[in-house]
Amino acid sequence: MKDQKIYIIGAGVAGLVAAIELEKAGYTPVILEGSEGIGGRMKTDEVDGFLLDHGFQVLLTAYPEARKYLDFASLNLKYFEPGAIIFGAKDTFIVSDPLRNPLKVVNMAFSHVGSFFDKVKMFSLTQELKKKSLDDIFNEPSISTYQYLKEYGFTEQIITNFFKPFFRGIFLEKDLKTSSRMFEFTFKMFSEGMGAIPANGMIEIPKMLRQRLHSTEFLFNTKVKAIQGTQIDLENGERIQADRIIIATQPDKFMKQLDGQFSPAKSVITLYFSLHKSFMGRAMLGLIPGENHLINNLVFMSDVSSAYSKNGRALLSVSILATDLKEKELIKAVQSELEALSRINAEYFKFVKSYYINYAIPTVDDVKGTIPFTECKISDQVFLAGDYLLNGSINAAMASGRIAAEAVVHSYMPIH
Ligand SMILES: Cc1cc2nc3c(=O)[nH]c(=O)nc-3n(C[C@H](O)[C@H](O)[C@H](O)COP(=O)(O)OP(=O)(O)OC[C@H]3O[C@@H](n4cnc5c(N)ncnc54)[C@H](O)[C@@H]3O)c2cc1C
Structure with missing residues (x-):
């Protein structure tokens, strides 16, 4: 042989x-x-004491194949806190663990993203998906994720404030056209495990x-x-x-x-900035609902794994789905969006590096x-x-x- x-x-x-x-x-x-x-596509660079993944990526610990081939303990996984910090037009609020324990999310916090009925529906979806095998999920008829959410009865409020920014960052497309099978698969993986990165980068x-x-x-x-x-x-x-x-x-x-034979792949731009200190202060994903901004999601990688910064500054990863802006203009525009979110002067966000990833995930x-x-x-x-x-x-x-x-x-x- x-x-x-x-x-x-x-x-x-x-x-x-x-x-x-x-x-x-x-x-x-x-x-x-x-x-x-x-x-x-899974690489990590070392630049000026920072670890920079080629685009923001997360390992879901419930992935069955990852459990088979990886030893999570030796990878020294660092976990994201489940949920998201939502930077709304008026307020910033935290929705903890909506994909795993929606009923535990305090009503006050949930009311920013959706109604009480959304919360109950979220709970029944987690229960339904727990019972479904991955084979069941991938053998179901496929509709767009957006249509699926509407048919499930979720309100436009929770779709706009939570589902869209959260799943745009995963599907890398704005309209949630991606198959409902992929939505159910990802939702199930999030609700049965954790989002994580290896302490020393995705590589x-x-x-x-x-x-x-x-x-x-x-x-x-x-x-x-x-x-x-x-x-x-x-x-x-x-x-x-x-x-x-x-x-x-x-x-x-x-x-x-x-x-x-293949449709054009989904692309994404990741910009890295450093700041004297994280303004989020926790290992949580930040989301920005709505259509009128460049940033879809952001996270301080150094809050998730301290090894991502060896120079004492906080490392911020910002994902942008699509733009016609040239790099210089894009950096400026993103810095001013960051200023609006954090009330920290734009010039304090020191640009580190950009990754323009044309082929991020395939369109299947x-x-x-x-x-x-x-x-x-x-x-x-x-x-x-x-x-x-x-x-x-x-x-x-x-x-x-x-x-x-x-x-x-x-x-x-x-x-x-
Ligand atoms: C920005 C970004 C975010 C992502 N986020 C997530 C996430 O959060 N969670 C998740 O599960 N997945 C995520 N993914 C997807 C995940 O990274 C990919 O599904 C996975 O890495 C694909 O692995 P692959 O081996 O199929 O392909 P690739 O990693 O693309 O490997 C193909 C290899 O073939 C080589 N190659 C190509 N052409 C030739 C040639 N002509 N001759 C020789 N070699 C060649 C390439 O150099 C490459 O090394 C993300 C991907 C990106 C880029």
Whole structure:
């Protein structure tokens, strides 16, 4: 088995999990990675004593695949306080734990975001989703999240003040058009676990997966240009003959026959600022309801994990969904929005770095939780992995890698 030449394209979470499963089955894969390191979309930079994730990302501890492949204790997870600080037009208020314990949210606090009936509906939704398996959720008819919330009977008030800003930050789109399956999945994950980051940044997740690999070979700065049959052509002109290939990234760029098969991905801009001290003072997400501002959500990363700042200043992450502003203007505009929220002079928010992420999460029309391994096969030797096959999440990326590896293992089984 060891002499089988199995190539995995992409060292993101999907490719790494595929390699783990192939090693378990006795194979020794080679990972071809176009960039200089592992992680794909999950990377963390160190800049001026700060840890900067490539965009604001959260691991949900209820993700079943994450529980399988990660050791949460060794990741030294730091948890977000459930709920959100809502920066409303008139007031700032805290809604603690509405997705886990809605009935415990004090009436006064809840009245800012929704009615008493919204609160009861929130409770019944948590109970309903507890009883539903992930298979049930992903086999349901799909409607837009917005329509789902309306049909469930939630008021426009809670949709505007809570659901929209909260889920915009997850779905990375303004109108909550994303499938209700994804809404139910994410809601269930939030209500059954915690949102967390590894103490030393999101890169620790792919790093931990890599540590589980012993014989896999990595070739970095090795970009695939084209795949024809089992032949891999690299950008550097080399040609590789493979026995099996797992493509653990969206394949249209190097398989021209798949051109145009994928909808444009969701993008996001993350701006990092530093401040002498956090004005939120807790490890909680900040949300801004409404349509007339750039910032959708913000969080002091150094309130969640102190290791995100080693220079004594607080590190603020701000997410923006869409804008035509150029970087300089955007920074200024965001600084003045921050001034309006915090009453701290705009110039005290020192800009650290921006991340313009064009491909943040894929737009998946038919959101799924899993697929049979036969579905990731594009020929007897070539298989697909990556979150775009299922849904845009760490959980889906891991599941897709596992499924593609199963397909490869199965392809070697004798046919009776
Ligand atoms: C800003 C942002 C916020 C997010 N928030 C969350 C969140 O809160 N919770 C959550 O669960 N998920 C979140 N996600 C999604 C999550 O990060 C992804 O689902 C997951 O990382 C995808 O992993 P992947 O292995 O499928 O793909 P990728 O990480 O994209 O890996 C693909 C790899 O293939 C390599 N590659 C591409 N083309 C080539 C080529 N031609 N040759 C060689 N190598 C190639 C790439 O360099 C990359 O390393 C977020 C993503 C972003 C960007």
